[in-house]
Amino acid sequence: MVDNMEPPPHILVVDDDREIRDLLSKFLERQSCRVTAARDAREARRLWPLGRYHLVVLDLMLPGESGLEFARWLRSQSDVPIVMLTAMSEETDRIVGLELGADDYVAKPFNPRELLARIRAVLRRASGEGNSTQEPPAKAIRFAGWTLEPARRRLLNQDGVEVPLTGGEYELLMVLVERPNRVLTRDMLMDLLRGRQAGPFDRAIDVAVSRLRRKLEDDGRNPSLIKTVRGGGYVLAATVEKAAELPQGLALAGGTAP
Amino acid sequence: MIRRLLPCSLAGRTALFLTLALMLVQAAGLTIHALDRLDLQRIMLSREVSTRAFIFWRTAVLASPDRRPTMLQEVDLMRGLRADLSELPAVRPGMPPPPLGLAELFQVKQWRTLPPHLRPRTLLVAGGPTMRDLVVASQLPDGNWVNLWLSVPVLRPWHSSAFLVAFLLMTGAALALILWATRRLTRPVSALARAAERLGRDVNAPPLPENGPREVATAARAFNTMAERIRRFVGDRTQMLAAIGHDLRTPITRLRLRAEFLDDDEQRRKMLADLDEMEAMVNATLAFARDDAATEPSVPLDLAALCRTVLDEAADARPELTNEAASYEGPERLRIRARPMALKRALANLVGNALNYGGTVRILLDGHGSGAESSLVRMRVEDDGPGIPEDCLEVVFQPFRRLETSRNRETGGTGLGLPIARNILRAHGGDVVLRNRQQGGLCALVTLPA
Ligand SMILES: Nc1ncnc2c1ncn2[C@@H]1O[C@H](COP(=O)(O)OP(=O)(O)OP(=O)(O)O)[C@@H](O)[C@H]1O
Numbered sequence: 125m126v127d128n129m130e131p132p133p134h135i136l137v138v139d140d141d142r143e144i145r146d147l148l149s150k151f152l153e154r155q156s157c158r159v160t161a162a163r164d165a166r167e168a169r170r171l172w173p174l175g176r177y178h179l180v181v182l183d184l185m186l187p188g189e190s191g192l193e194f195a196r197w198l199r200s201q202s203d204v205p206i207v208m209l210t211a212m213s214e215e216t217d218r219i220v221g222l223e224l225g226a227d228d229y230v231a232k233p234f235n236p237r238e239l240l241a242r243i244r245a246v247l248r249r250a251s252g253e254g255n256s257t258q259e260p261p262a263k264a265i266r267f268a269g270w271t272l273e274p275a276r277r278r279l280l281n282q283d284g285v286e287v288p289l290t291g292g293e294y295e296l297l298m299v300l301v302e303r304p305n306r307v308l309t310r311d312m313l314m315d316l317l318r319g320r321q322a323g324p325f326d327r328a329i330d331v332a333v334s335r336l337r338r339k340l341e342d343d344g345r346n347p348s349l350i351k352t353v354r355g356g357g358y359v360l361a362a363t364v365e366k367a368a369e370l371p372q373g374l375a376l377a378g379g380t381a382p
Numbered sequence: 383m384i385r386r387l388l389p390c391s392l393a394g395r396t397a398l399f400l401t402l403a404l405m406l407v408q409a410a411g412l413t414i415h416a417l418d419r420l421d422l423q424r425i426m427l428s429r430e431v432s433t434r435a436f437i438f439w440r441t442a443v444l445a446s447p448d449r450r451p452t453m454l455q456e457v458d459l460m461r462g463l464r465a466d467l468s469e470l471p472a473v474r475p476g477m478p479p480p481p482l483g484l485a486e487l488f489q490v491k492q493w494r495t496l497p498p499h500l501r502p503r504t505l506l507v508a509g510g511p512t513m514r515d516l517v518v519a520s521q522l523p524d525g526n527w528v529n530l531w532l533s534v535p536v537l538r539p540w541h542s543s544a545f546l547v548a549f550l551l552m553t554g555a556a557l558a559l560i561l562w563a564t565r566r567l568t569r570p571v572s573a574l575a576r577a578a579e580r581l582g583r584d585v586n587a588p589p590l591p592e593n594g595p596r597e598v599a600t601a602a603r604a605f606n607t608m609a610e611r612i613r614r615f616v617g618d619r620t621q622m623l624a625a626i627g628h629d630l631r632t633p634i635t636r637l638r639l640r641a642e643f644l645d646d647d648e649q650r651r652k653m654l655a656d657l658d659e660m661e662a663m664v665n666a667t668l669a670f671a672r673d674d675a676a677t678e679p680s681v682p683l684d685l686a687a688l689c690r691t692v693l694d695e696a697a698d699a700r701p702e703l704t705n706e707a708a709s710y711e712g713p714e715r716l717r718i719r720a721r722p723m724a725l726k727r728a729l730a731n732l733v734g735n736a737l738n739y740g741g742t743v744r745i746l747l748d749g750h751g752s753g754a755e756s757s758l759v760r761m762r763v764e765d766d767g768p769g770i771p772e773d774c775l776e777v778v779f780q781p782f783r784r785l786e787t788s789r790n791r792e793t794g795g796t797g798l799g800l801p802i803a804r805n806i807l808r809a810h811g812g813d814v815v816l817r818n819r820q821q822g823g824l825c826a827l828v829t830l831p832a
């Protein structure tokens with residue numbers, strides 16, 4: 125299925141449950157991936173130099189050294205994409221993981237097809253955007269007074285008040301802020317969004333844009349932030365600034381419980 | 383009637399009874415004191431009356447008969463004393479005898495023992511029209527009579543303003559003291575009531591201080607022991623649920639993977655659907671058991687945007703719905719402090735119920751009210767469905783409780799949506815209750831502190 129990539133991607137799976145490890149390996153192999161499996165962080169470290177992996181699927185709950193520690197070590201070694209397996213309850217771990225530079229996550233008990241979709245999307249981004257994954261992930265993205273925090277998937281207004289977004293709105297906003305002042309046609313947006321999100325982006329782009337404008341206090345009849353381009357397309361008219369650290373006040377307001 | 387006048391607080395009632403009793407005692411005490419003083423006053427006034435009467439008499443005796451009328455004109459009389467000079471005595475046969483004690487009071491007897499040149503030739507004494515009057519007729523040496531009408535002055539104790547002032551002052555002081563004391567004494571009782579109320583909302587509420595008077599300390603200790611036992615009970619149950627939920631995740635993951643290797647597409651689809659349902663149950667159970675609301679930090683949040691987000695996500699998840707099925711009415715922005723993920727979950731549960739059982743959903747958000755209500759944000763989540771029988775409106779908040787009607791409808795819920803929503807809202811200091819709407823359908827009334 126991953127036919128357009130000449131060598132099959134080589135994936136390192138780290139999970140402590142033998143059954144899951146074996147089944148997941150078999151499942152991914154059926155989708156024409158090469159899979160190496162490790163029981164824990166120690167084995168993974170041993171296996172790491174032995175192959176050239178394109179992606180690591182990492183369970184955060186590992187016996188001994190935790191998945192987070194391993195992810196940190198891995199980041200010090202290479203920029204290999206990481207997809208984390210987390211439990212719903214490990215909200216804080218997930219945020220730390222994303223801040224460490226993991227590329228995506230799926231919650232356990234995961235749906236194998238969703239995991240596959242995420243793996244594909246991450247691989248595509250890694251190969252398509254080339255060097256861009258090398259820069260450390262931004263902790264805060266600022267534009268026109270607004271602040272986006274990717275790890276927590278949240279939007280704050282200029283007073284630090286959280287303005288909740290739906291998954292679709294968030295994805296759309298991320299696509300827009302990553303390409304400020306560039307005209308994006310509906311087709312381009314559809315493409316970009318599908319690459320990010322598992323499952324279809326089921327409401328029309330226009331609906332999503334109008335919802336987003338409303339939340340961004342952008343006047344729908346005379347928008348100044350997300351402008352409509354004649355001939356079908358949108359453009360985010362703002363300077364976007366990426367920060368590697370959270371602003372002090374915001375970090376405090378949103379700090380997770382210890 | 384009396385019931386309605388009775389204050390409803392313990393302190394109020396105690397204060398009222400104590401004050402009434404004290405007023406009674408005071409009134410009695412002050413009256414006794416006043417009567418006592420009056421007696422003295424009456425004696426003194428009577429003495430004065432008799433002294434003046436005697437002066438009148440002496441003037442009459444010592445004056446020469448021709449100058450007598452003018453001299454007598456100059457003698458000061460007073461209230462309670464009338465006198466005249468006449469050829470006839472004012473005491474006639476047939477008049478009542480002098481009232482007992484009055485003759486002594488006016489010292490009439492002493493007139494008989496006066497020195498000879500002052501002593502009346504004849505002294506007639508009789509009672510007047512009332513028991514307070516005395517008529518004295520004494521004959522001058524020339525045969526004329528000096529007639530004296532003496533009466534005991536009437537005194538009205540309650541006419542003294544000092545009495546009223548004293549009464550009011552003392553009552554006021556006593557009232558203040560009593561109010562202060564009863565408030566103090568009943569404070570532990572209201573503290574106990576408040577603690578019990580808090581425990582009902584949050585099992586982890588802080589314990590009561592075990593100090594104060596012996597009875598109060600004992601009650602507080604008993605209460606704390608009970609709270610501790612409830613806490614342990616709830617904790618055990620929660621831990622068990624969490625453990626089960628946690629352990630189920632691995633087998634569900636395995637089954638999902640295994641299902642991918644099934645060749646029969648139909649069977650695989652069904653198996654995956656079952657697994658989805660199981661996962662939803664596990665997640666709900668975990669959410670209920672873990673009580674995330676307690677650990678998530680509170681941040682400033684736009685509640686209006688949250689409502690829209692929850693509605694949009696619910697509508698997106700149900701593509702078969704029309705655009706009007708989920709609507710929002712309220713302010714564009716409403717800033718509150720809350721735990722975003724927990725609150726979102728609570729609202730999503732209410733919105734999900736409205737859509738599952740009613741087919742439509744409307745969120746009506748009230749801005750910050752005014753006056754005393756300004757500290758509360760009110761929200762209604764309404765649908766046009768069948769509603770819930772009146773006697774089940776509270777019952778459905780019990781965990782795992784689903785109504786028969788919904789079991790038959792294959793909506794496939796766990797029965798944890800409402801209890802989770804209520805736990806979260808209460809942890810925020812708010813609450814949620816259900817009401818059937820008059821026009822049909824259910825309304826969830828949500829309150830949140832602003
Ligand atoms: N809007 C509504 N209209 C009619 N009945 C309702 C409504 N909301 C709740 N109920 C009744 O209350 C019961 C309990 O609701 P609750 O949300 O706790 O559980 P559930 O919806 O059955 O399962 P889930 O855990 O998936 O939410 C429901 O089973 C349903 O019978």
Ligand SMILES: [Mg+2]
Pocket residue numbers: 731734735795798799800
């Ligand atoms: Mg429900």
